[in-house]
Amino acid sequence: MARKSALLLAAAATACLAAGSAEAATAKRGTFGKLADGRDVASVTLTNGRGVSVTLIAYGATIQSVVLPDRNGKKADVALGYDNIGLYETKPQYFGGIVGRFGNRLAEGRFKIDGKTYQTPVNNGKNALHGGTQGFDKVLWDVVSVKSGPTASVTFRYVSRDGEMGYPGTLTVDAIHSLDEKNQLTIEYVATTDKSTVVNLTNHAYWNLSGEGASNGAMGHLLTIPAQTYLPTDDGAIPTGEFRSVAGTVFDFRTPRAVGDRVRDARDQQIVFGRGYDHNWVVGRKVIPGQQLMAKVHDPASGRGFELWSNQPGIQFYSGNFFDATSYGKSRKIYRMGDAIVLEPQNFPDAPNQKGFPSARLDPGQTYRNVMTYRFSSGATPGRKR
Template identity: 50%
Template sequence: MRKAFVTSTALSLACVIPGAALAADASQAPAGTLSNGSPVTAVTLKAANGVSATILSFGATLWKLDVPDRDGKVADVLLGYDDIASYEKRPNYWGATIGRYGNRIANGQFSLDGKTYQLPQNDHGQSLHGGGKGWDVQNWKVEQVKSGPVATAVFTLVSPDGDSGYPGTVKTKVTYSLDEKGNLQIVFEATTDKPTVINMTNHAIFNMAGEGAPRDAIQELLTIPAGHYTPVNDKLIPTGELRDVTGTAFDFRKPRVVAEGIRDGKDEQIVMGRGYDHNFALDKGVTKTPELAARLEDPVSGRVLELLTTEPGVQFYAGNFLDGTFIGKNGHLYRMGDGIALEPQKFPDSPNHANFPSTRVDPGKPYKHVMIYRVSTSSR
């Protein structure tokens, strides 16, 4: 069943039938201005089935994802802010493109070809999501906006050699594509002129009941096809172990309500993460085409999110650090458990673990990661 879905999704996103009527629309509009005077653009992609996605040039950020429930009621399922000023003044990675390196690097250090590189330590002595001045807080260039059987928006950015301590000038591109069925594909591509490390992802935080809904996201059903995860130390850095999920709070191979395990004080990993903030090693590993990495369902509304990726891991974060001080969209106060992030990627701290999938990228060997958000509804 899963293989059949992957094939049909890939075809729907890749094929353009000559003479076919336009089924997905793309448009752009001003979204505000940064403190340095730079204008921010919002690009909206709309599918024939009522699904729409809006992307900001600031951070190449997935700002809104409007999805119908089983009764046709549309809601934005992404946590975030209403205005550009908030994204700039209090960034929290919501929906942003993460780079150069998604997730944590221990002590902000890694070695490559005998040389040690020091990165900003923006997370209790560790480097997180690019070090605090990563690609999530850069205003990307809007290269292309196009309607058609598949609506697309292309964003580009140049990261200079030494940017946040990383070697190599990196030219990167992110392409958002929405087909007529509402499948949202994101393709991350990058080239470098020196050996470097790259690990790109999207950091959308979901509540499939709808952003700001009375039901928090940890009441939703989650499936992750992974027999192992990477346990962490008290700094949330992987120990290097791949631990079997069998019989633990980390076994999501069958659908489970997230809240069932999030307060398991007997599990030291749950205690250290204040809940779930862990990388799962997907059974599928690295794949040429996107395959299933996670499924999130809100049984009440019937909204379903399926995440597919070519990468070998997915970071599951259950909004543990939403502390009631974040005022988000529509004036909603975000608290612990109000959203769930499912970030496909290679493993955290991979440059410091020889047994983890490599994140090294060399000149002439481009980086590419393809992921898909597929939304649908379940029956009652």
């Protein structure tokens, strides 16, 4: 009888995610406290009729919470982060924020445009990471649009002035987040400039599909990345320029593999360099007009999962290697190594300095666009390679 009840609950949860809903998605405004300088931080919660909700805050255009039902209909917040703005300010860890102006790494913080060298702050060893010491995740964005309807959305805007963090050009960025009744969360980053510059924007959400703070962490998540090659790096996480085949390596996720199966395999020097996975997989060689599948994630413990689609050529996969039990999140549970994973659709790291990588240059009159879509689901466990 108990088994029959469990099966009925599972079927009901799956039907809830698969069937249509007559209810419109809603966008509700709120506040998330004040910054140390007294400015208010707006929040917007997007909710659909299937029990999915996403809360975003204007500081860093950040995904603060993503609530999803599991295979039995039980809801949990699956995005790591803080429950107060003070911790986002004083203990930043890129939780759910937009990273830029150039996300990922720039070798020695330098790049050239038309023969002129620009220097950005170095904040990751000898290199620049995620835009420098005051990247886009650490600034307050304006809320310019909030909409309810078949698709609920919020648009944040930030104007990065010419010379900010050493980057040329005044860059105007819109970060558009939308949630529909198909359980699709779409994030679209759109940018224009008045002077030639470099741009690479992405989102840095940390995911634990068992639930933020769940004791089993994310190492049991089954990951698929449809990429034939990845970018090996030096010991400072700067790509060497080689496109290396994943075949026969711990970087082969072309079929579902548990993240934790090989994350500590020190026989591969790249794992030693990254203290786990912190590399870019090559899904394509250029930005495309539509979207392509970047990754699939499935949590056998809860049944939750998502497909991640984007127009970008690469995806950075980071296995949470540097969580050191010095911070805790919304559930008041300490974050440790392997408690979450990050998947970031983007251009390749250090692209402005690498021949053979897609261009990261943006000129006046052009529009930069990174569109990523999370297709959330709950269902049966897919096949796993053993």
